[in-house]
Amino acid sequence: MRVALIQQKFHQNKKATIERTLSLIESAPEAELVVLQELHQGPYFCQNENPLNFALANEFSTDVEFWRWVSEEKEIVLVASLFEERAPGLYHNTAVVFDKGKIAGKYRKMHIPDDPGFYEKFYFTPGDLGFEPIDTSVGRLGVLVCWDQWFPEAARIMTLKGAQILIYPTAIGWFDEDSDEEKERQLDAWITIQRSHAIANGLPLVSVNRVGFEKDPSGCLEGIRFWGNSFACGAQGEILAQATEQQEIALQVEISFERIKQVRDIWPFLRDRRIDAYQALLQRYCE
Numbered sequence: 001m002r003v004a005l006i007q008q009k010f011h012q013n014k015k016a017t018i019e020r021t022l023s024l025i026e027s028a029p030e031a032e033l034v035v036l037q038e039l040h041q042g043p044y045f046c047q048n049e050n051p052l053n054f055a056l057a058n059e060f061s062t063d064v065e066f067w068r069w070v071s072e073e074k075e076i077v078l079v080a081s082l083f084e085e086r087a088p089g090l091y092h093n094t095a096v097v098f099d100k101g102k103i104a105g106k107y108r109k110m111h112i113p114d115d116p117g118f119y120e121k122f123y124f125t126p127g128d129l130g131f132e133p134i135d136t137s138v139g140r141l142g143v144l145v146c147w148d149q150w151f152p153e154a155a156r157i158m159t160l161k162g163a164q165i166l167i168y169p170t171a172i173g174w175f176d177e178d179s180d181e182e183k184e185r186q187l188d189a190w191i192t193i194q195r196s197h198a199i200a201n202g203l204p205l206v207s208v209n210r211v212g213f214e215k216d217p218s219g220c221l222e223g224i225r226f227w228g229n230s231f232a233c234g235a236q237g238e239i240l241a242q243a244t245e246q247q248e249i250a251l252q253v254e255i256s257f258e259r260i261k262q263v264r265d266i267w268p269f270l271r272d273r274r275i276d277a278y279q280a281l282l283q284r285y286c287e
Helices: 014-026 051-057 060-074 146-150 152-160 180-201 258-266
Strands: 002-007 033-036 077-087 090-099 102-108 134-136 139-143 165-170 205-209 211-215 223-227 231-233 239-242 249-254
Touching: 002 014, 002 205, 002 231, 014 060, 014 249, 033 165, 033 205, 051 077, 060 077, 060 090, 060 102, 077 139, 077 165, 090 134, 090 139, 102 134, 139 152, 146 165, 146 180, 152 165, 152 180, 165 180, 180 205, 180 223, 180 231, 231 249, 239 249
Parallel strands: 002 033, 033 077, 139 165, 165 205
Antiparallel strands: 002 249, 077 090, 090 102, 134 139, 205 231, 211 223, 231 239
């Protein structure tokens, strides 16, 4: 399967950003699966709590129709990340999967962070669709979103339900005031945790992050410098392709589903799971 990971900046407004997205998709004409980054149409607006930002979700239905049309025109499977207004006062961070002009399914972000510069709990209701893989013409996709990537349970459940690949649209970056050592630790942790999901589950994985500096409009913080480094890895965690910290790119990679069986036959983690002894996972904390 030929995959394109679209890593890009926010270009000051929605129209210009979408135009850049389309040009990057055009640069990968052989891609069968195209994955866009988290909230790819606009700024990462969760740096502060501003009720006016809810207006960004007003065009959700129009946005869904537009990206459905793109998937039809390009004859691709497309993973888009959109701000969904489900009802007045009820919003989700939602990944919609399109399959050559059809809506194959959607996933609502389950784990919602609340940290300085990442105030997502103000905007997003936790997802209620569960961890369900989405069947497409290129395979069964285990789509998760950003903060979900730190939780092994999410990747494992997608795997147990038959996902053939794990996919993470993402928006994560540094604060410029962080030390170089801290930045290195954060990036290394981000890559390592996702490679570990691939290894533990014997699945290929793609993670698509944004780039560029986005100022905090509230002035409380300087802003976030998104660190890029979008990557794809194989079922043993081997890096297949990786972007840099700054470049806008359609990172292209070929992924083989045949390696899933080959790797799992050698490393049978699913066989050796002690499902009779995992009850503690259903508790918040074991005293």
